[in-house]
Amino acid sequence: MSRIAITGIGIITPLGDTLTLNRQALQEGRSGLSSLEIFPTKYASLLPFGEIKITDKELKTRLDVTEPGVTRTTLLALHAFKQAVENCGLSASEIQLSETAFINGTTVGGMCLSDALYQDANFRETGSEYLNSYDLSSVTLYIQQRYGITGICNTFNTACSSSANAIMYGARLIQNGFVKRAIVGGADSLAKFTINGFNSLGILSSAPCRPFDNARSGLNLGEGAAFLVLEKEDNVIDKPVYAYVSGWANSNDAFHPSSLSDDGEGPYLAMQQALQVARISPKEISFINTHGTATENNDEKESIAMQRVFGNVPAFASTKSNIGHTLGAAGAVEAVFCLLNLIHDEVYASLNFDTPIEATGLVPVTEYKHMRVEHVMSNSFGFGGNCSSLIFSKGQKAQ
Template structure:
């Protein structure tokens, strides 16, 4: 397999991941190859008007958190986070030994954080006139998860949370890269997490954005998103882990934009999306011809898929395989960037076939891109992953193998 030359990348020393796609390598790889996940589940009773929808639900048991040790941090979101972080604990502890607790930062992206715990607490208050004794508003604050990670690993470096809707856990990579490049820290735990809650589902339903069936990215019949939950975290550093032989997986480039076209609708021509992708290529010192696969934002809404396809076509033509993996995970909102970055990491790390585009096969004629067919093996070990958010807050990440 071809590798790319070292262009001063940021190295990924470990990746932990849990979503409807699974939480173990064997399950994740099997479902990626099969193009289906049984944890994308049709459900009833989540929407206030009684409508049906499909959700991406984590099915694996989650670790416990001791209320006495971590008061007000025992939340659904944090248990999901811990299930991902425990997969890379040896890498985290090795970094602590190498750099010290004060030289490791934590930067997290999320949207709803602990809202599901708040929903249960409000239900209890409605029924009993009192909040549960183990509930505190701090559990709902977006900063709760980042502080939990720092407390759990006793890290004293910078710790903060970004919340820019569906690009939240992509922007954490940008912040981490800047922090590493200027030498504020030596390693950063980055990622994102969001858990299912009724607030989000009913909010998107109110926007007429939910599909009642499995989402249908880049199909002429696409009609909305599926909401999912997930957590994905990586340990980033300026140097590779000497315990791991080459090739290494690295963050090569990042591009962002904020076109502010509309509070919820994307720019119809994808101008902000195009800007983000071009900036990512420039940051990585790569050309469009260097990219072997694009993991599209691909929400399966009419506006998003149309504008993203136009933007991709202007930058890459129709020569690069493209697919959206949201039919395997659901749209994990603030965690989406990190979840899809983790999918790219698995593809690169384990030489997996590119994810085929899951839809009904009725590809829209006005989408000028090459959708990834089944059993496509990538020959260029460089991937771009897009995430686009409300307000035109866009992020594009480039990952690849390095030859050092």
């Protein structure tokens, strides 16, 4: 069976608006967490966030967005989408073919505009420019219309695993012969809705998050977007293949709306089944980009599930310590970080780690290092018990 090749990458995170800037910051172990300078909330100086320091106005100028009603989530998505298709060298007509799919994952969509939505939903007599932009698919449909995409388009919201499922769906559409290529990923921006939602659950940390540390005290929210171009390997002739999407699985923890079960059954099943799809054994995984949100619940249950799957857990880290939790974008952003691991044979430090979790004793990678990276697993787990694991495998340079 023809493999699913990754031939285009686009990314924007608090670490930078290009792949190169993101790699540099990861290599240097630099954190993108800070007080808020752009997004207005009561918590701006009280909590650390992964904020992209580019205003909506600047993004609109750069991206030549002049239409009304375009939200920040859409702007971040457009930035990453544009970079991915340019990086791949896809032509406008290729993007418009019915054999090209576009799959997006987001949890906030246009709800980043909480105050405008508040006014429109409750008080205004005539609506603002954003009336049709508050939902999730507004992000997907803006890009679909701007690029004239006619093929299969879809939007996922499986909470924090949304864009992992978008990647999986795109890979499966290609494998099942519905399309030849798929542009897949996700975007989310900071929103009062999520900041206050996670705060009401008591899982936001007032300090930079400490994934897998015994003294971890919760997560930091971030924003970002990433898209990948996936193509059937047989159709890729004259361009480099960054890596392959070789394994994927989605399962449900079926335990609690907002926390994982004691034995991490959902994460266990997702990792186990992704290995089966990739047809590799656990010991062939070189590195795991964990979900690692740094909440009390997630890191311990994810550790337990990793121990159940791997016995001896391979090298792992959480890039949530670098940029926070970008929610619907996390699966795609972290997929890009996995591609950097594979392309450069290097892994990046998980920040702010000191003491392992008592029950599991697992220690993440705490220093940048060179190592042979063949297969990387990326975990994304979310509310509603939604658990997804992806496996990326080493690519090849153009002939």
